[in-house]
Amino acid sequence: MSSYIEFQNVKKIYHMGEVDIEALAGVDFSIEKGEFVVIAGSSGAGKSTILNILGGMDTCTSGEIIVDGTKISDFSAKQLTTYRRYDIGFVFQFYNLVQNLTVKENVELATQICKHPLDIDETIHAVGLSDRAKNFPSQLSGGEQQRVAIARALAKNPKLLLCDEPTGALDYQTGKQILKLLQDTCRERSVSVIVITHNLALTAMGDKVIKVRNGRIESIEINEHPLSVERIEY
């Protein structure tokens, strides 16, 4: 029986004019359902590419990607959209909230296209922003904005929550709060959460830590006893 998510010899080659850049040079790994995975690596190692391909925002050049028994590496653009729509939740470094929408509306933006969304107010409450629901993003702090982004991703009730440097633009404390939120979500909702970071300190909190380097997997470590966020210092 295969894993929940499986990457098999995934390659990604970018054609930049006459130069081919191999972003991923054959990547293999698997992720189980409900796992909190940290993908770590230095800038340009290919971790974002992995996330993008996994999240259906990009396609691989070759190799197979199977998510929950479906081979998404063969998906058309439209199938990928549908995949993103129902199965994936994204959290970005720069939140990417729609400036012109309130907190609640930003969450609504995601839920209105889902089949089984979570309750919006509950989700907002869960991220601790009940009293800011009617505020616009510009009225919120970075951490709050990131929480909105998480709420937006969660409200979709996705199979996978993909986070690309979620704390990159945040201060230490706020970052921690966000990580906590992600970890709690993972534990409470048994959603597979994949966090990308260049901060190796964070690897301690992952169930699985995948280290990437130069487009290849450097190591995959299973962390039997992941630390809770509070205990991590970075």
Added chain:
Amino acid sequence: MGASLLKDTIREIKGSFGRFFSIMMIVAIGVAFYAGVKASIPDMKHTADQYFDDYHLMDIRLLSTYGFNAQDVEAISQVDGIEGVYATNTVDTLANIDMTQMVLKVHALPDVQKDTDVNYINRPKLVTGRLPHKSGECVIEQGEEMHQSGLSIGDTIRLKSGTDTSLDETLKTTEYTVVGTVHTPYYLSYEKGSSGIGSGKINYFIMVPQSDFIVDYFSEIHVTIQGAREKNSYQDDYFDIIDPVKQALETMAKQREDIRFETIKQEANDTLTDKRKEYEDGKRTFETKIRNHETKLKQAYTELIQHENELKTKQQETFTVIQDAKDQLSKGREQLENGKREYALGWQAFQAGKDTFLSQLSQVDEQLSTLQTHLEKMEETLASIKQSMEDPNMDDETHLQLQAQYDECMENKQTLKQQISILTSQKEQMEKEWNAQETKLKETKQQLESEETKLNTHTQTLEERERIAHQEFAKAKSELDKGKREYEQGVIEFQNAKKDGQEDLDIGKEKLEQAEKDIQALKKPEWFVLDRKSHYSYMDYGSVADRMEGIAKVFPLFFFLVAALVCLTTMTRMVDEQRNTIGTLKALGYGKNAIAFKFIAYALIASLFGSVLGCSLGMVVFPTVIFNGWNIMYTLPPISFVAQPMLAFGASAIVSLITVLAAYFAVYKELKETPALLMRPKAPKAGKIIILERMGFLWKHLSFTQKVTARNLFRYKKRFFMTVIGISGCTALLVAGFGIQDSIALVVDKQYGDIFKYDLSLNVDQDATTQEKNAVLNNMRQDARIKDVMGITMDVGTVKIADEEQSVTIVSPSDTQRFQTFVSLHQRSNQEEMALNIQGALISEKLAMNASLSKGDMITFEDAEGKIHQVKINGVIENYVGHYIYVSPETYKQLFGIRQSDTTMIALMNDTSEKTERALGNDLMKMEHVTSISFYRSLADSFSDMISSLSFIVIVLVISAGLLAFVVLYNLTNVNVSERLREIATIKVLGFYDREVAEYVYRENMILTMIGALCGLVLGIGLHRLIMSLAEMENIMFGRNIDLSSFVYSFIITLGFALLVNLVMYRKLKKIPMVESLKSIE
């Protein structure tokens, strides 16, 4: 400011070509419109001038109140600066073409047309066929679809005079064969001015050989001037050449006027003298004749009297004589009776005397016998004596005794014998006397008898004579009476003749006096030296070209505004994107200007490219389109362009300035900020609660994406305005384009449907009697194809408006009540029917508008005879084609002094199919005194043709509108997409399908488009008004209406453009890379 900055700019252009393109395009459109419309003015004028030059249009046209003679022509050609002189004639004639009476202006061409001949002026441009070579040949103007003459080569035209003067006095022949069709620079349009004959409007011109004019003067002289052709006659330097020659001509004209005046005066005086002499002779002859006649009459009278007297005398005499004779006769008869009585007495006495006589006679006889016996005894004695004596023996004494006895016996015997003789003689005497007495008595009796016979004869004769005399006298008397009557007749005749003769003489005298007065009042001949400023076609076309100035003012303003907005939004967006770079550059120590340079250069380069594109396209396309548009009504050869570098440069400069300003304005704000601030991402424009949200009930009903759209709309005001203005401009152009068609279509529908309800109008001879006119009317009334008919008067006149004479039709119906069935006189505003009052007139709207008159004012007009009339305006009525003054018969009488008469019949038909019309027309034309027939359906058709040819304007406007919409929407979408790249990427990541993403973005576009389109509908009304007022001719009022369908079409087409842009942008949306968009910091 180094090369690296320029390089950066060029790379920037390459990198954001869509943005660059949109600025370039809007600049191109703006410049194309501005330079194009502006250039069309000189281009039109240049083309016209070229046409004038190529066909040697006269520079100066001379007219004279007395015409010109050969000396005049000679004198003109002597004036300095004159190049060519062509003395010619024209005459207005009538001809029936296709049942309609047309006014044909006859112009002349030189008999031999040589291109090298400088005196060959106003050359026609041959379209088909050839020019006339000999008498009886003509060319006719080439009609276009709008204006078909219905004549083709080979057809014959029969010209008729429209005045009392026969055409034979002017033209050698009145029958012309069409040998070709032409255009002429002399008439650029179908408007050839008014005429004193026929309908009052010149329908066509024809050109015939000059030698066909047989008048001994020239009615006009055309002159070209040296060096004038090199100049554009619509420019001042042309007039710098013309004016001195014109002045010279004017000076010369003064002299010629004097010379001519003297000649004319002399001629007139000579004629007058001749006439006077003629009159005097006539008078003398008349008087002599009268005198003779009178004398003769007198003589006749005297003779008559004499005759009468003579007759009387003679009668008297005759009857006196007869009476005398009668008297004598009766006297004679008396005498006769007396004689008879006397005779009877004599006879009695004679009878009584007879016994006495017889006794006396017997006594005598006894005596005698006694005596005889005595004698015998004596004898015997004697004889015895003698015997005794004889006895010789006897003695002597016995002898002597015997002797003595013898002697005694002898003596006794003698005595006895004597006694017997006495007695015998006595007896004889007695018998004689008796017999004499008896004879006398017998004679007397005879005499008496003859006398009686004579008397009787005389009486008879006299009676006969008397009878004859009576008869003769009666005859003589009757003859005399006859003579008298004849004389009296003669007197009457004489008096009449005298009276008539006197009258003729009086008339002659009056004429003479009038002629004398005329000579005294003889005006100096006046020469009119008219340059092209007095030439209708030249001025008309010039003003048409100048009218484009109005459009050139409005359109570009609008496009420049849109260009500014497009540039502003684009540059703002670009500046936003380049914040970081700006910050970096600033941090590196570049000055504000150096940094601004990139943006300004960007805008400038876009503008320059756009300008070049706009100028090169616009200055060809727009002049061509505008020129060809006007050429529906004008007959100029194809457009020839004139280089207008200043305009191109100016337009480019203006638009470049605008874009550069917009760019500077966009970058200015950012430049003020510190590099540190600039290096950090710009705080995204904060979301705000919009008004709509405060209206909870409404907000709640909006779907989520609708809310998003609503917020966005209110967020970007610049874009909002740019789009609304741009799109409204697009819609406005469409509305105007469709509206033009509607308005012109309305002219047909309203004029020939709502206002003129009649289907045909028929003109009868002006000179026809009332009876004859009624006959025509009755004939029409009885025709089954005609529903109703009535007679009206239609007179032509002119109204002077701003020094320009505009022709007007004065209409007076015979029956104002029935007239309403045929023509609806109503106000446009409330459609209220207006009555023709006894006093005052109703005038057509355009006339009122042109003359700035309204209800209650007085309108002054001139009739065909040149008399001025004034009438009060009772109301202004809806009318589209032509100027009309409607008056009641009463007012007509008051105005003109003569009664309204039915010279035009207007009729409603039961069936207006072309077939029926043709048949009816043919039948009606056969009636006497019918001069022309017009069917209004055909008029409506020709108008419709004009509209269809106007559709190209609509095409141009639709294309312009499309371009505008495209540029604006493309720009809007482009800016929106690039600015909201993250947002779009986000929703894409969230799993929005492409269609949903597009909807998310486009909803905004569509709403803006709709708002713009709605604004455009309103704006379109204004634009439409402007264009209509510019395109309007002086005697046609176009409607100001736009059909609902046009609004709908415009709206739909605008949305269609928006959809098209969206479709183009859809690909771009699809291609937005999620990963990159989300990763980068703005």
